[in-house]
Amino acid sequence: MRKKVIAGNWKMNNDLNGTVSLISELKKGVTELTKAEVIVCPPFTSLETAQTLLKDSIIKFGAQNMYFEESGAFTGEISPSMLKSVGCEYVVLGHSERRTIFGETDQIINKKIKAAVKHGLKPIFCIGETLEEREKGITFEICERQIRFGLEGLTEAELSDLIIAYEPVWAIGTGKTATNEQAQEVHAFIRGLVSKLLSETFAQKLVIQYGGSVKPENAKELLAQTDIDGALVGGACLKADSFLKIIESV
Ligand code: PEP
DSSP states (O other): OOOOEEEEEOOSOOOHHHHHHHHHHHHHHOOTTOOSEEEEEOOGGGHHHHHHHTTTSSOEEEESOOOSSSSSSOTTOOOHHHHHHTTOOEEEESOHHHHHHSOOOHHHHHHHHHHHHHTTOEEEEEEOOOHHHHHHTOHHHHHHHHHHHHTTTOOTTTTTTOEEEEOOGGGTTSSOOOOHHHHHHHHHHHHHHHHHHSOHHHHHHOEEEEESSOOHHHHHHHHTSTTOOEEEESGGGSSHHHHHHHHHTO
16 A cells, blocks of 8 residues: 655745744644655755754655755755755655746756765656647657656666656646546556556555645545545645645545
């Protein structure tokens, strides 16, 4: 049985005050009885505060991005060891906003995944098609390309803590969620592909999250699909009550 993993991607939201209040609220709702594994991904500036606040909590935390180099003349960037130094366990890589707004290619994302695992950071690797690609009927092709290039040169052992987040771009922040069937179909495809690329045993253990307008109203049914092992939540993770409702729907 794969554990359900619910992660909140705060994006560029919450200063230190906002971080303290959101994490404090979440801590009240996430207890030993919580069935899901819960991860929050605040902005870089809040990671150290998250580390302090989450010391006595089962909530885990991660970053939303990082650069692949160790150190040096990369103005504005953050390295894997910097994330480790503030206690990060996870890092979101390849989010569609990084791909489209900041021009990240599959090759860059591959380098980032390699750097993350080398430093013991667990990647939450995002993939997904645009509306145009879905309408052209090339959803599987796009997801396959992103996974093949993103994971190129990495072994099963290196990827043992990998999470893949399937996030159809047309569903991110739009209020339009993939139907349960649409999401399940792609998740099953991803598991099948990973089984071919790595192994069946690895694919069966792999956590594949769905992301794209997940909210309390649709979480339960999405999470009940055979190959949906959790959710990567954007908008609905910014309010403790809606994020907790999603967590409780596991
Ligand atoms: C995301 O940013 O990863 C995301 C899924 O956002 P939203 O839940 O707002 O669609």
